[in-house]
Amino acid sequence: MTDDDLERLRQFYRKEETFESELGMETRLNEAVVIAEDDSGIVGVIRAFATTPPTLLQPIYYHSTFIAKDNRDGTILRRLLRRSVEILEDYAKLHD
Numbered sequence: 001m002t003d004d005d006l007e008r009l010r011q012f013y014r015k016e017e018t019f020e021s022e023l024g025m026e027t028r029l030n031e032a033v034v035i036a037e038d039d040s041g042i043v044g045v046i047r048a049f050a051t052t053p054p055t056l057l058q059p060i061y062y063h064s065t066f067i068a069k070d071n072r073d074g075t076i077l078r079r080l081l082r083r084s085v086e087i088l089e090d091y092a093k094l095h096d
Contacts, residue, residue: 001032009035012042016068031064034084036076043071046084061088 019025031047044067052059
């Protein structure tokens, strides 16, 4: 992501009141995998980070999805999830 993308994402999170604090927002910015946009700007984002749950004992990607309030009745979620899985699978293949 470019610096411009990160700034637009900050503005989106603030507008949607996604996080309770600026620190919470800042710590999650670099976890963004896919951003969905329309003519009005960002309408959704999927974040992911690698973690190793003690019950699985192997690394997995934890996904978190946020869709703007005004866009929660469309197909954005399905498209975001599909694209994020493609990106993360490609990344995992390169770094396995």
